[in-house]
Amino acid sequence: MNPLLAPASSAPLIRREVAGLPRYDPGADPDEVAALSGSGRVIKLSNNENPFGASPAVAEAVRKALADGVSRYPDPSGRRLAQAIGASLDVPAERVVLGNGSENILELLCQAVLDPGDLVVTQAPGFSLHETFPRVMGARVRKVPVTDGFGFDADAWRDALAEGPKLVFLANPCNPTGAMLAAGELERIVAGLPDTALLVLDEAYGEFARSCPGYPDGLEALRRLDRPWIVLRTFSKAYGLAGVRVGYGIASDEALIQALDRVRTPYNVNHPAQEAAIAALGDPAHLADTVRRTALEIARVSGLLRDAGLKVVPSAANFLFIDTGRPADHVARELHHAGVIVKAWREPGYETCIRASLSTPGDNDVFVRCLTDICAKDTP
Incomplete structure (x- = not known):
């Protein structure tokens, strides 16, 4: 491209309040994680979605x-x-x-x-x-x-x-x-x-x-x-x-x-x-069934992770906040290799924490196994 025809930068026009904002982090791209892990199926636990579906x-x-x-x-x-x-x-x-x-x-x-x-x-x-x-x-x-x-x-x-x-x-x-x-x-x-x-x-x-x-x-x-x-x-x-x-x-x-x-x-x-x-x-019956099944998995998975020595915040929602004691970005990348996506928390003071929305029991078992294996081999 002729440099004389290059468009002028719009950067000077952007309000300073906007220029300094971080981008919203939706979590890792499932297609990229699938390619990285070599898995045909990715377990996405990053967006607090409902694995049981709508009515x-x-x-x-x-x-x-x-x-x-x-x-x-x-x-x-x-x-x-x-x-x-x-x-x-x-x-x-x-x-x-x-x-x-x-x-x-x-x-x-x-x-x-x-x-x-x-x-x-x-x-x-x-x-x-x-x-x-x-x-x-x-x-x-x-x-x-x-x-x-x-x-x-x-x-x-x-x-x-x-x-x-x-x-x-x-x-x-x-x-x-x-x-x-x-x-x-x-x-x-x-x-x-x-x-x-x-x-x-x-x-x-x-x-x-x-x-x-x-x-x-x-x-x-x-x-x-x-x-x-x-x-x-x-x-x-x-x-x-x-x-x-x-x-x-x-x-x-x-x-x-x-x-x-x-x-x-x-x-x-x-x-x-x-x-x-x-x-x-x-x-309302479908909603009640979703809430019941989610509560069972929250209790079960929380117990498994605590038994593995991880700090898990008691949750009244459909996700868990877990202090891994290790840099969250590192833990998230290791989970990507296993085909599991979580949210690495980057807010100051909480950089060792991940957030994982729970899925079906089978998916949750894979997540627990992968996370505990990563933490066991990567002792701080």
């Missing part, structure tokens, strides 16, 4: 939605889905917002609420987008560390909330640890919130936790309060709809929903996705 009713709903035609735009308000969600939770449909995954709503909240220099409080280790989206808006992020046992640090949270945040992102259960806040702990956080703060309670994995003793239903805990809040949930995890991307939020008031509607794209949830979510919501 059988979902496939029929999507088939019908596609047969109806894909040449027309979907309902921009997702009214039927919003009404179904509202009816299931005893909230008006006007207080429900839909997103292309619940992280889409995280992004909308930051766009609608944050000014440059505003403070956002979240936790560490935590979901990366709880930090990334605020930074895009030029906000400051204060991350509250967990205790040595990966539990809730009441004093640290109280200190952070006293700094006057505008947004508070609180995940229950927490991603990546799987740890949960009990009812009393949630109440203490809420009691410490400044009047001007919006509480965003991220319950992406809440369906898995509801059978755990002491787990609070965030919506029930917050609906009595006269303050701004929003509870986020998703169909991607326990409902098994990760491929079609449907999340939703239930807000304290319609004004917050109206603000989010002003910044979201008009057709952010496509028609087959809306129909899939309605079908999934209508099959």
Whole structure:
């Protein structure tokens, strides 16, 4: 190519807040891991997906939605889905917002609420987008560390909330640890919130936790309060709809929903996705079976790993956070050679930890065997 015709770099045009952001890490590419391992089958444990799949009713709903035609735009308000969600939770449909995954709503909240220099409080280790989206808006992020046992640090949270945040992102259960806040702990956080703060309670994995003793239903805990809040949930995890991307939020008031509607794209949830979510919501028996089978595997695999000498955080979700005592990137690469993909955690202070979403019992047995073999031959 003639160097005189080379395009000028766009780098000077990029906002400095964006230029300094890390890329989202989805985990290793399955095709690359398959080539590296020489295995015809890869066990993917990096994205907290549901190995048991969606309700059988979902496939029929999507088939019908596609047969109806894909040449027309979907309902921009997702009214039927919003009404179904509202009816299931005893909230008006006007207080429900839909997103292309619940992280889409995280992004909308930051766009609608944050000014440059505003403070956002979240936790560490935590979901990366709880930090990334605020930074895009030029906000400051204060991350509250967990205790040595990966539990809730009441004093640290109280200190952070006293700094006057505008947004508070609180995940229950927490991603990546799987740890949960009990009812009393949630109440203490809420009691410490400044009047001007919006509480965003991220319950992406809440369906898995509801059978755990002491787990609070965030919506029930917050609906009595006269303050701004929003509870986020998703169909991607326990409902098994990760491929079609449907999340939703239930807000304290319609004004917050109206603000989010002003910044979201008009057709952010496509028609087959809306129909899939309605079908999934209508099959509670399938959801209950998924949660039951997941809980059995969480307990079984946690026990096997602890017996092997690994530190495993008690999990109320569908994944485990494991301190291997070794550099996580090294452990992840070794697992790739065995055809297993996990998430190596790179957040400062947790670089020896991996997150592994659980799969079927057979896949989980392969993961346990490979991980324990790697740790046994690679003693720190």
